Amino acid sequence: MAAVASRMLGLRAAGLLRAACVGRAGASRSVLGVTSRPGVAWMPSRCGSSAAEAPATKADDSVLQWLLLLIPVTAFGLGTWQVQRRKWKLKLIAELESRVMAEPIPLPADPVELKNLEYRPVKVKGHFDHSKELYIMPRTMVDPAREAGRISSSTESGAFVVTPFHCTDLGVTILVNRGFVPRKKVNPETRQTGQVEGEMDLTGVVRLTETRKPFVPENNPERNHWHYRDLEAMARTTGADPVFIDADFKSTVPGGPIGGQTRVTLRNEHMQYIITWYGLCAATSYLWFKKFLHRMPAV
Structure with a gap:
């Protein structure tokens, strides 16, 4: 009789010890941000990783924003360069036309002088x-x-x-x-x-x-x-x-070749280039503003 009582007391002590261990484990999981429900496998919380990824994503967006801004800036620079090129071409055309209309001079005896006398x-x-x-x-x-x-x-x-x-x-x-x-x-x-x-x-x-x-x-x-x-x-x-x-x-003489066959016109397509580059600058500037600045919250 005494042996049976002693065995029952041992089993009860073991059960209490097991319950204590389970309680401590649950408390530890709660502290570590782990959810545990009966019959459901526990999963670690993602709150910590999401908080770490947010600054990295924001930094990537900032880099992309300034890289895309190079497109309208470059287009504006090329358009301005074409404006200067057009001024230079118009000046050159005017010089050639005035040179053709100048009074004729005797042909120089030194062929080297001809290098500066074209037209x-x-x-x-x-x-x-x-x-x-x-x-x-x-x-x-x-x-x-x-x-x-x-x-x-x-x-x-x-x-x-x-x-x-x-x-x-x-x-x-x-x-x-x-x-x-x-x-x-x-x-x-x-x-x-x-x-x-x-x-x-x-x-x-x-x-x-x-x-x-x-x-x-x-x-x-x-x-x-x-x-x-x-x-x-x-x-x-x-x-x-x-x-x-x-x-x-x-x-020109009757029956002979027709003289005056000098082509003095130069290609001047710089106005088309100016319109193209400035148009591209305006379009890409609008898209950049709409994507990156229009959606920014007011401070």
């Missing part, structure tokens, strides 16, 4: 050597009657006839672009009346050599097909000096 009218005296004509083609005619030598509305294709001209006063032979002939008149036998002979006075505009542009074919001296003005190669082919002038319209 400047010069006058020479001598005679042509029609046996060594060169042809720059295909070309369309420039209407000499229009202002600044602008291209006419005619789309007829032809060639510029380049002929060696011996300057009797300087003792040198230069190259003269006599002007435009239609394709059917490229052969000199079809325009014999225009092959002027004898000594004559000639006025023309100084032109310098040019490099081949993209998509322009290579010159073919063997076939006498020239696509761009390569003065060194033309001089070797004809035995002339690398000096080139465009004859003016007054040099």
